[in-house]
Each structure stands twice: as C-alpha cells, then as structure tokens.
Amino acid sequence: MMNINATRLRKSFESYSSIGETDAGGLHRLALTDEDKKVRNKFVTDLEALGVDIRIDKVGNIFGRREGTDPDADPVLIGSHLDSQPYGGRYDGQLGVLSALETLHTLEDEDITTTRPIEIVNWTNEEGSRFQHAMLGSAVFTGETTLEDALELTGQAGNRLGDELNRIGYDGQHPTEPFDIHSHVELHIEQGPTLAESDTSVGVVEGVFGIAWLRVTINGETDHAGPTPMHTRADAMASAADAVSAINRLPNRLSADAIATVGEFGVEPNSINVVPDQADFTVDVRSYDNDVVHRAVGRIREEIAAACQRHGTEYDVELVWRIPPTDFDPGTCDVLEAAATAADVSHHRMVSGAGHDAKYINDIAPTSMIFVPSVDGKTHNEEEFTEWEDCVAGAKVLAEATVRLAESLTHD
Amino acid sequence: MMNINATRLRKSFESYSSIGETDAGGLHRLALTDEDKKVRNKFVTDLEALGVDIRIDKVGNIFGRREGTDPDADPVLIGSHLDSQPYGGRYDGQLGVLSALETLHTLEDEDITTTRPIEIVNWTNEEGSRFQHAMLGSAVFTGETTLEDALELTGQAGNRLGDELNRIGYDGQHPTEPFDIHSHVELHIEQGPTLAESDTSVGVVEGVFGIAWLRVTINGETDHAGPTPMHTRADAMASAADAVSAINRLPNRLSADAIATVGEFGVEPNSINVVPDQADFTVDVRSYDNDVVHRAVGRIREEIAAACQRHGTEYDVELVWRIPPTDFDPGTCDVLEAAATAADVSHHRMVSGAGHDAKYINDIAPTSMIFVPSVDGKTHNEEEFTEWEDCVAGAKVLAEATVRLAESLTHD
Numbered sequence: 020m021m022n023i024n025a026t027r028l029r030k031s032f033e034s035y036s037s038i039g040e041t042d043a044g045g046l047h048r049l050a051l052t053d054e055d056k057k058v059r060n061k062f063v064t065d066l067e068a069l070g071v072d073i074r075i076d077k078v079g080n081i082f083g084r085r086e087g088t089d090p091d092a093d094p095v096l097i098g099s100h101l102d103s104q105p106y107g108g109r110y111d112g113q114l115g116v117l118s119a120l121e122t123l124h125t126l127e128d129e130d131i132t133t134t135r136p137i138e139i140v141n142w143t144n145e146e147g148s149r150f151q152h153a154m155l156g157s158a159v160f161t162g163e164t165t166l167e168d169a170l171e172l173t174g175q176a177g178n179r180l181g182d183e184l185n186r187i188g189y190d191g192q193h194p195t196e197p198f199d200i201h202s203h204v205e206l207h208i209e210q211g212p213t214l215a216e217s218d219t220s221v222g223v224v225e226g227v228f229g230i231a232w233l234r235v236t237i238n239g240e241t242d243h244a245g246p247t248p249m250h251t252r253a254d255a256m257a258s259a260a261d262a263v264s265a266i267n268r269l270p271n272r273l274s275a276d277a278i279a280t281v282g283e284f285g286v287e288p289n290s291i292n293v294v295p296d297q298a299d300f301t302v303d304v305r306s307y308d309n310d311v312v313h314r315a316v317g318r319i320r321e322e323i324a325a326a327c328q329r330h331g332t333e334y335d336v337e338l339v340w341r342i343p344p345t346d347f348d349p350g351t352c353d354v355l356e357a358a359a360t361a362a363d364v365s366h367h368r369m370v371s372g373a374g375h376d377a378k379y380i381n382d383i384a385p386t387s388m389i390f391v392p393s394v395d396g397k398t399h400n401e402e403e404f405t406e407w408e409d410c411v412a413g414a415k416v417l418a419e420a421t422v423r424l425a426e427s428l429t430h431d
Numbered sequence: 432m433m434n435i436n437a438t439r440l441r442k443s444f445e446s447y448s449s450i451g452e453t454d455a456g457g458l459h460r461l462a463l464t465d466e467d468k469k470v471r472n473k474f475v476t477d478l479e480a481l482g483v484d485i486r487i488d489k490v491g492n493i494f495g496r497r498e499g500t501d502p503d504a505d506p507v508l509i510g511s512h513l514d515s516q517p518y519g520g521r522y523d524g525q526l527g528v529l530s531a532l533e534t535l536h537t538l539e540d541e542d543i544t545t546t547r548p549i550e551i552v553n554w555t556n557e558e559g560s561r562f563q564h565a566m567l568g569s570a571v572f573t574g575e576t577t578l579e580d581a582l583e584l585t586g587q588a589g590n591r592l593g594d595e596l597n598r599i600g601y602d603g604q605h606p607t608e609p610f611d612i613h614s615h616v617e618l619h620i621e622q623g624p625t626l627a628e629s630d631t632s633v634g635v636v637e638g639v640f641g642i643a644w645l646r647v648t649i650n651g652e653t654d655h656a657g658p659t660p661m662h663t664r665a666d667a668m669a670s671a672a673d674a675v676s677a678i679n680r681l682p683n684r685l686s687a688d689a690i691a692t693v694g695e696f697g698v699e700p701n702s703i704n705v706v707p708d709q710a711d712f713t714v715d716v717r718s719y720d721n722d723v724v725h726r727a728v729g730r731i732r733e734e735i736a737a738a739c740q741r742h743g744t745e746y747d748v749e750l751v752w753r754i755p756p757t758d759f760d761p762g763t764c765d766v767l768e769a770a771a772t773a774a775d776v777s778h779h780r781m782v783s784g785a786g787h788d789a790k791y792i793n794d795i796a797p798t799s800m801i802f803v804p805s806v807d808g809k810t811h812n813e814e815e816f817t818e819w820e821d822c823v824a825g826a827k828v829l830a831e832a833t834v835r836l837a838e839s840l841t842h843d
Binding site: 209210213247254279294301371373374397399 | 672679688808810
C-alpha cells in the first residue's frame, strides 16, 4: 500500500493556494495571467526538485516524466489543471495536480521505481473563463482543437492567447500532439452533491454526461403596456416564461439523471411599460443516456412551440453544442476501485455531469477519474470546500492506483 | 358647426413631421434636443401669426392665449406635446397640438370671438425618454413635481434638464404654476386597438387606469449546471419563469379590463452552464377599477411566494409606483359626446390605459380627452399610424367642443 505524506500534501496545498488567493479564501487565478505564471513557476520548481524530465508544449501544457525500468513501456499519465474560475475555489483542478505531485513525492520517499514511466501534467486553460474554450490544453493535445485556433483565441480584454502565453514565458517548444499513453487518471472534486450526500470519500467515475446546448429566440410584437389588452398581445416574455417553466419540469419525466438549466435570459426592449417583442435564452440539457438527451431536445422544442402558439409568437431554436456521453475505460475503473478498497477508503461508482480534461484524453488512452466530495455541491465560487480527510483519501487512492497501473502489463 | 380646414391641418402635420423625421417615416424628436428646439420655434412662429399672447414658463411649457369677450372668464385649455419617443411615431402628441392649432385657425377663418378665452399648450417632456419623468411639464404645472427637482433631472448622456432648457432657449420666465382653467381637452391617439377594432373614429375618454409598478428580486443559489441534480437546486430563473407565467394568466381571472406586463427581466450570473442565483423583473398592472389593481398586486405576491416556495428560493417585492384610477369630468365628457354627435363622427366612451398630461390637469380643472384610433394599436415606434380621415374627425370634434366649452357658463 502506498502511504502518502498528508502533512506535506497539506503544506503544498496551502502554499499553492496563496498564489491568487482571495479575501474570502478562494482563488482568482485565471489562465495565463500573472498569477497563473507564478503558480506554473512554482510547479516547475517542484518538478525540478523531483528530478523529473520537464516538457512544455506549444499551448503551454506542462509535462513532467519520471522514468520507469522498462524504456519501451508507455507511461501512466496523472494530473489536472492549475487555473481557476474568477473568484473560484481552491480545490477545482489544483487538488488533482497536487495529489499527482504527492504521488511522485511518495515514490521518491519509498524509493520505488515503477516498470512504466509516470507522467504528471498541468493542462492549460481548463476553465475557459478568460479565453472561451473550456478544457483547451487537452483539446489541442488530442487534436480536438487545432493549435492555430487556440493561439488566436481572444480574451474579454482583447488579449490574444498566443501573446499571453509568450508574455508569461510558457509558449513552449515541444509539439502539442498525443503520444502513446498506457492509462490516464485525473483526480478532481465532484462539483455536485452526490458523494457528500452519501457520506462517501471517493467516486470512481465511469463516464461523463452527454450534453446539448440550445439558444432560443422568441419574437413577438412590442406594445405599450397600458392600452394594449391581453388578448391582442404577442408577448415574447410571457411565451418564454411558459416555455422555461415547462422546460424546468421536463427532466423528471425523462429519466432519473436528466437535468435542464436555463442559464442565460434577456428581453428586448427591456422597459417596464413595454410588452417585450424579443426574448432570448439558453438551455443546457444533460444525461448519461444519449437517447434521453436526444428526446429532451425534442420535448423542449415542443414546449417552446406550444408556448409560442398560445401567445401568437414565433421562435427559433439553434442547437449550438452537442456531445454524446463519454464512457471511461472499465479496466481503469476496476483498478481505481481495487485501489480504493485496498486503501480502505469509502467509494462508489458514479458518472460526471461536468466535462473535464480526462474526457478528451479518453479519446486516445484508457482513462478514468477519481472524484472527492464537494460539500453542498458548491463549486466555481469561493465557498467551494472539501473536507481535508477526503482530500487525503483521494490522494491515497490516486497514489495506489498509479503504482498499480504502472506495473500493469495490459494495453502495450 | 365648426368646419375645420382639413387641407391646412394636413399641410401643417406634414410640415411639423419633417422636423426630426426618420428614414422609416417616424419621428425622433426627444425633449430639449435641437429637433425639439426647431419644432418649438415653428410652433411659436405659428402662434405669433395667429396673434395670440405667448407665455413660456420656467419648465419650458408654451402657452398661447386667444382672448374672449368676457375678461373675467376662465379659459378653455387645449393642446398636448410635441416631443417624441426615440424612433417613435408622428401622431403621438403632435396630432393633439396641431388639432388645437387648427381650432384657433378655424376661429380666425370664421371670425368667431368666444366668450371665454382659449389657451393652447405644448407641454415639456411628456415622453420621459430622455429625462426619466413622463408627463413632466404638466406635473410641474400642477404641483405634482417641484420645479427644482425637474430642472435637476439628468439625461442618459449626463445633461441636466435645466441646462438643456437654457441651451435651446426655452427656459422661460413665466412662473410654472396653475391658473384658473374653465376646462381642458387633450386630443391624442389611443395607443391601443379598441377604436380601430370597433371601426370608431373618436373615443370620449372618461378616465385613466390605475397603475401599480412592482420590482421583484428572486434569490437562489448558483450551481454548476452539469453535476447539480434538479432536486438540490434553488434556481432563481426557474422560480421567476413560474411566477411570470402565472402573472400572465392572472388578469382574466380578475376583471375584463385588467392587464399585467413583465417588461424588464434579467438573471445573474447569466451564464449558459450556471444555475442562476438571481432573477430580477418588473410587473406593470393596470385596471380602471382600483380594487382590481389592489387585488392583482396581492395575487401577484401570492404567485411569487408559491413559485419560490416550490423552488426553495427567496424573494422581495417592492411596490415602486402606485396611482389610483383617474375619473375625468363627466360634464366635459358630455360636451365632447355632444360635439361628436353634432359633427356626425362615430364615437364611443372609453377609458385610457396610458397616462397623459390631461391626467394631471384633471387635478386642477374639469378635464377630458378625445382619442383617435391607432391602427393595430401600434405606438411608440415608427409603424404608429392613424387613418387621416380619423385625424380630421378628431380635430373637428375638438374644434366643436372647444367652442361649446368656451360658451359654457358653468364652473365659473
């Protein structure tokens, strides 16, 4: 059994959390800012101290390689991301990178040389808050997005991603392209309430929900709110309210896991005494069952059509993003489960509602994830919190699973 | 019977409409802009040609007085406003001022001297689009708003109303205060569909709806849309959608004339994959029955409370504006009705859903209004349209009623 050093992990966590820390105890460390540069520098210094071979690729992903005894064996890849949401939490991403770092430290402590190499990674711009493409580093790495498109991304202040990479000194020279990977494990907070509700320390993640994003526009007629009787109106706001209300009631008629969210909403002309002639909103639909997502989109269109017919308005529904569910590698899940059992950590299998870098890596290598609980499911804000004993439990499972995978003879 | 000159009225209407005209045939002539200055100058020139006594008061209201035979008799006041909405229509306000001007022209043509004086008025900033206080000139005139507050109003570009009055040369010296008025009639477009739907040329306006304006804030919890199951959410958007949907269905359970409008709506953080933790919206409720408005506000609070209880969210409802219904003077309504009958113009009695300057004048003098139809109820945009024969019919009724009121011996 791998026995990590919980005190060292805690010190490391506190120290990294001081870079970009907020008054309320969160993190404000957006991708490719000065704070991101500082935390990357610290990460590289730590990797140098571990004596691993460091590579920085052209989109700024940082890899550290600890060699194994078999020079021909594919490596086990572990890691996550160090960038944060605006005024986000300290656990999202960072805990996965620091748990991976702790795995390498423990291997040094125990003087263990694995058969396979072990690689640690910090992906660039996972959050997609500053440059609007979430999971960017892993997307470019796996060929989902081209390097050229990534470098040309422009932030809200007009900065080009390529220029910002250069400014902070992380426009590396290593090609951003996939190499042979034996297996990949990412530790991450759940960002939902499931583990905390069931008082479980670790989730073995079997897959990721399928997602559909819709943009809806409803057009009616603008009228003076005073002299226009209800029956002569074509009210875009009233149509949208009926539709959103119905969309919110849909999921529990489709499946136990389906979810639907209307996150953006606006009306025109947005004046207190004018009947709105336009309403725009988004719908985010998810389920682990691709057929449920498909049917949900159909039902949402029907609800919008019904609301608009009732109010005499017109609508347009655009499907702006659609990804099928991801199934992680069953063999890797089995290793994680066995490691959790060996480490005597409470665990159950689960599915992720959110996307992660591991989703893209799953396209090129056997992959799974370790989730640790998010108290009250809070995430993407400064209240984000995971009990420290759960952080330690997750790190233990990661270390144990990494060694098991690094000794595994399958897949080569 | 007074027989107005429809050709002269048409020429005058086209000529005034060229000041601030838009490409789509509307008017963009906001209060105290250069266009407002031009149209005021033209109005003053026309009053000078008529030989009436001109007074400009401290808030820029323009009065023109045609003397009667009885120097002690209170005057009949007629008129409306020459400012427009942003990219508004040509009929709103302007038609009332030009019909009043045509009444004075006709009296000259016919060489009629009335017993009472007749005063024509152009009120300042009726629309309230540039400086946010609708019906401002009449509000200051009747003491509803102080002159000091009016002059300190600031437009969206930061201009002070008092400075803009001075800039265009309409910071008059006459005190802005009520004088004894025998009766007041304002001709205006209906801005609703009632007259057009019933194919009637003139509405005799018996009163104005009572109004309540509410500002509603709903607070829930922000969550990642992916990993958060429906049952653990406190979704402000879903709560608001349920509430707005219910509010929209309320009016027809309260009375035949009740109306409710949600005109402004916004959510925070307004992100496609985040459950909103805040939703803000407005409600505009109107009816001619004050008790209906009162009950509507109560029912709206109940619907919001029910929606929020269902979704586990909290709410705050603020009553930001409340005016009771206005009853216009029955005697003046009778005169208008008799004038319409004498002029052989189709007419019926009705109530106004919108506020007008006449509403404030009603506080200090017997008042009523003449409405002419708005095709499809369209107003406050460039599509606003009234058939010319209806404009002429309305102007005839105004001229006839003005003379009848100017000969009336009541009220002094």
